[in-house]
Amino acid sequence: MGPSFNEQFDQFGAWRRGFAQQLNALREWLAGQDLLDAAVQERLQRLEAQVRSDKVMVAFVAEFSRGKSELINAIFFAQYGRRLMPASAGRTTMCPAELGWDAEHPPGLRLLPIDTRESPESLGQWRMRGEAWMHHPLDVSNAQQIADTLTKVAEVRKVTVEQARAWGFWHDEDGADNPQRDAHGLVEVPRWRHALINMPHPLLKQGLVILDTPGLNAVGAEPELTVNLIPQAHAVVFVLAADTGVTKSDLSIWRDHVLAQDPVPADAGQGMGAQAASRLVVLNKIDTLWDSLSSGPQVQAQLRRQREDSAQMLGVAVERVLPVSAQKGLVAKVSDNQPLLQASGLPAFENMLAHGIMGQRQRVLQAAVAANVQQLRQEVERVLNIRRRDLDDQMAELQxxxxxxxxxxxxxxxxxxxxxxxxxxxxxxxxxxxxxxxxxxxxxxxxxxxxxxxxxxxxxxxxxxxxxxxxxxxxxxxxxxxxxxxxxxxxxxxxxxxxxxxxxxxxxxxxxxxxxxxxxxxxxxxxxxxxxxxxxxxxxxxxxxxxxxxxxxxxxxxxxxxxxxxxxxxxxxxxxxxxxxxxxxxxxxxxxxxxxxxxxxxxxxxxxxxxxxxxxxxxxxxxxxxxxxxxxxAMQTQLACAAAQLLSPLKEYAPASSVPLDITLVA
Structure with missing residues (x-):
């Protein structure tokens, strides 16, 4: 079936590190040959920055209780042997959470209080005001401490309807999506506006950024999330529940916050625009359909109908709707239960993520790198050709x-x-x-x-x-x-x-x-x-x-x-x-x-x-x-070899063009 998302990302990280080392060696060689002019130096710096700092953001978008956080746990954190992101019944991820790694800051959880919504300052401006965030350290050697600390992203507080309206959680024109009032007339809202989780996880250290978003009510109240972060994600994973299919609120999130980011007309017969290739739909919680009264073929038929119906309602190809049980997949990884892992559908999803979305991102970056390496070689060869013409003129003159x-x-x-x-x-x-x-x-x-x-x-x-x-x-x-x-x-x-x-x-x-x-x-x-x-x-x-x-x-x-x-x-x-x-x-x-x-x-x-x-x-x-x-x-030969070395790893790590969907159900 090919390498998983984690393995694919590891390979990509190895390529990036090797490329940076080769680029540094080329810079030293060019400097030694007096070939490092302003344009060449600029090209080298941009290439190095492009490869070293390239981030791959995967955004998980869904309504509440669809299992986003459990899916993140199953894909990225199963090696800890337990859940890290809070994932229990009901609303867990109450505020948007970004997981990444910045070596300039210690491991920790930073939380921005919801009160900051009273200020007109944008989320980007608040990011630069470290004193406004609540800081909680993370002990990377203690999975229990990490999990306990991350439960804070699910914290809520009770406020009046007037306060909820001011913060964007209460809408008079659409009462169906408003939070429920308690006996005192108060409503529950997130305690935090945004969470930044800084962890030296191997994938995060290599440039992966995970965005875990809350439900429709919270998403719509934060324009910077829906018009900046989600559109700039290289992959958007839209999560549905297999037992409910596409609900009204699911459809609202899809149309208003996912489809709205693609201005390119849909391709004929595809139902998807240019950015649609970077979107996957997960039909999660398929284990809710497994019971002793339904045979394997009956469950598969029911799943097939749910996939087809979901694909039709969302306007995507049915191949991009993947049935998964994140909970069973996590359990299977922790317990090393391969039959259960295959039944969970998680390997098929990881392969689609790796070879489709990750593969697409890698091809884009590698194509840009290849073009820049070629331009770099041409700029250096231009100087070498000037020197050769000068030598030819001097030789004719002396002869x-x-x-x-x-x-x-x-x-x-x-x-x-x-x-x-x-x-x-x-x-x-x-x-x-x-x-x-x-x-x-x-x-x-x-x-x-x-x-x-x-x-x-x-x-x-x-x-x-x-x-x-x-x-x-x-x-x-x-x-x-x-x-x-x-x-x-x-x-x-x-x-x-x-x-x-x-x-x-x-x-x-x-x-x-x-x-x-x-x-x-x-x-x-x-x-x-x-x-x-x-x-x-x-x-x-x-x-x-x-x-x-x-x-x-x-x-x-x-x-x-x-x-x-x-x-x-x-x-x-x-x-x-x-x-x-x-x-x-x-x-x-x-x-x-x-x-x-x-x-x-x-x-x-x-x-x-x-x-x-x-x-x-x-x-x-x-x-x-x-x-x-x-x-x-000899210098021209060395230059050609250096350029070939910079480009050769691209073929070695080129992802497969397609991966078949293969799910076997466990009775």
């Missing part, structure tokens, strides 16, 4: 001096000095080019600055923060994104102007000063445009008529605009980083040729002087150039 007298040699020295003076005069033109380039680049960065984004969001911020009903907010929202798309178009236009200016100057330098500069590539920002469209689609759900009353809550509206601003700021910063790398790659060939030509003039003059003062100087210099040419060939 022409064989048998010549001192007058001819002196004449050549004079010609070299004339070329050097002409080259130095061209540096004034290059300096003017740099000045214009920096001015145009500054204007481009201004388009992508936080100040520019803040101005574009100003009208929407005012519309959402006004008192009362916000019936015109959706129109303002659409107009805001029209302007943001214009910003993206303007950025591409300004980059095209820079490219045209650099191309014209490169042609002039090639014609007048003997440079061999190639035309710079165009700037491409596909992620910038796609991310804007995706964000626009994910927030639209909060601006319809059905959300008018929720939007009238000032605190909710403020959290919504702050969450939107934070997510857009990340996209703008990423685009600015791409522009910076592109700009360095555009100017790097010019910098490289300036450096190599200065060195060439020095060597040519030095060679002529040696020839003038020693009869053997000419042949010695020709021999040196031949040796240098051989060294260049």
């Amino acid at each position: 022409s001096l064989r048998g010549k007298n001192a007058t001819v040699i002196a004449s050549m020295r004079s010609r070299i000095e004339t070329e050097q003076r002409e080259f130095e005069r061209s540096t004034a033109k290059i300096q003017a080019l740099r000045t214009v380039h920096m001015r145009m680049l500054k204007a481009l960065f201004h388009q992508l600055s936080s100040g520019s984004l803040k101005r574009e969001l100003g009208e929407l911020k005012d519309a959402l923060e006004q008192r009362g009903l916000k019936l015109g907010a959706r129109k303002v929202y659409a107009e805001t994104f029209e302007r943001l798309h214009i910003v993206a178009e303007r950025a591409h236009s300004q980059a095209a102007d820079i490219q045209a200016m650099m191309s014209a100057t490169y042609k002039e330098l090639n014609a007048e000063s003997g440079f061999s500069l190639q035309m710079p590539p165009p700037l491409l920002l596909p992620d910038f445009t796609d991310d804007l469209r995706r964000i626009e689609a994910s927030y639209t759900q909060y601006l319809g008529l059905g959300q008018v009353l929720k939007l009238s809550n000032a605190a909710f509206s403020q959290r919504l605009i702050k969450a939107l601003a934070m997510r857009l700021r990340t996209v703008f910063e990423s685009a600015a980083n791409d522009v910076d790398l592109w700009s360095k790659s555009v100017t790097a060939p010019l910098d490289a040729q300036l450096k190599e030509r200065k060195r060439s003039f020095s060597r040519r003059l030095e060679a002529v002087d040696r020839i003038q003062h020693a009869a053997t100087g000419l042949e010695e210099r020709i021999a040196e150039i031949e040796t240098s040419d051989t060294q260049l060939t």
